[in-house]
Amino acid sequence: MKGYVKDLEGVAVENEDFRRVLYTAKNCQLVVMALKPKEDIGMEVHQLDQFFHVKEGSGVALVDGVSTAIRPGFAVLVPAGTQHNIINTGTVALKLYTLYAPPNHRDGVIHHTRADAQADHEHFNGQTTES
Template sequence: MKGFADNIEKLTEENNNFRQVLYTGQNIQLVLMALQPGEDIGEEVHEDRDQFFRFEQGTGEVRIDGVANQVSADDGVIVPAGALHNVVNTGSTPLRLYTIYGPPEHLDGTIHKSKADADASHEHFDGRTTE
């Protein structure tokens, strides 16, 4: 097994995809995201998985069960399983971040170039890992 080793800050800052799955393990998944100004992920609840967000560029807001948390570069946020949450880009430049799901949420290798692509897709983790 090779795992994943790379410069996550550089990869995040260079990412222009709304969502790009970089690595999927049995219990954890690494995903890059870029939200355009005014864009959000969309309110959601993951009943059975925790989620960590790390912000590299831009400004935004993470709402967790009705509480708004302002975020910018170098901030991290954990959303526990069962919490209603959303990430919103409140700035004038892309909000670039990576997120870690535990356990995985998306199909390994998923790339959604835009939020519209993501909204049109109904994929979910199927048990297949990167290696």
């Protein structure tokens, strides 16, 4: 396989894991996420750019202190160094995909729950999907 060519919308909607790394290239990484009702990713700041696209559910994007309601079709671009959080404010899972540029997580990592993600202090180790 060279690159990632799949029905990303279908993969994102079917995903039940808090975080699942789908593909890691040298300069970016594709990840799907599912946030349970009232769950959030946690306030964070990365030294990389991050893009989110909402596929299902509803929530709030907090970016640099500004709160914006989000729903399917919404995109959120978070520049490096910006404090941010995504919160599910709805009653069903908030399904989304995110791109990190450059990669942020170990290739192929799966965190079934937010607690799993918090307990795992993993970071991108330089290995790409097709290394």
